[in-house]
Amino acid sequence: MSDLKEILAAFDDQNPTLWTDDGEPRLSVVQKAMRDDTVTRADIALTGRVRSMVSPEIPLTPEAAAIAADEAEAAVIAAREKVAATKIVLRIKRKALADAIMIFNGLSPKRDVADLVRENSAREIERKMAIINGTAEPEASEYVARQAISTP
Numbered sequence: 001m002s003d004l005k006e007i008l009a010a011f012d013d014q015n016p017t018l019w020t021d022d023g024e025p026r027l028s029v030v031q032k033a034m035r036d037d038t039v040t041r042a043d044i045a046l047t048g049r050v051r052s053m054v055s056p057e058i059p060l061t062p063e064a065a066a067i068a069a070d071e072a073e074a075a076v077i078a079a080r081e082k083v084a085a086t087k088i089v090l091r092i093k094r095k096a097l098a099d100a101i102m103i104f105n106g107l108s109p110k111r112d113v114a115d116l117v118r119e120n121s122a123r124e125i126e127r128k129m130a131i132i133n134g135t136a137e138p139e140a141s142e143y144v145a146r147q148a149i150s151t152p
Contacts, residue, residue: 007033008049023051 008025011018018029024044031039060068111119130136 003034004030004039004043005047005049008044008047011049011051013052019051023053025049025051
């Protein structure tokens with residue numbers, strides 16, 4: 001039992017891999033450290049060792065506080081500058097994209113509904129004439145419909 005207390009006393013409270021979320025030592029880590037698989041959770045509980053969740057105090061002098069505040073302010077300014085630069089780059093890229101879309105759309109003539117209907121009608125007439133002339137196979141649905149009409 002004294003070996004177990006010594007091993008647990010040597011555990012670093014700042015190392016989360018040694019501890020469970022409840023603040024108890026991990027059983028597998030203790031068993032590995034002792035080279036004894038017979039150690040149980042009850043044995044560990046008898047020692048009373050738990051993780052100290054209190055963070056160590058950091059001595060803060062007025063000079064150190066001023067330096068930390070200056071560093072934080074400098075970090076905020078740097079972050080704001082980075083955001084501003086990123087916004088400028090984004091604005092430039094959006095403008096380039098908008099220009100490319102306008103160029104792309106400008107290459108084809110603007111079509112209204114009447115134009116689309118005329119184009120579709122012309123394609124349908126051309127397809128049907130090809131079927132009548134025998135240069136194109138009728139679609140399966142048209143073939144089945146013709147067979148149904150011609151059969152009494």
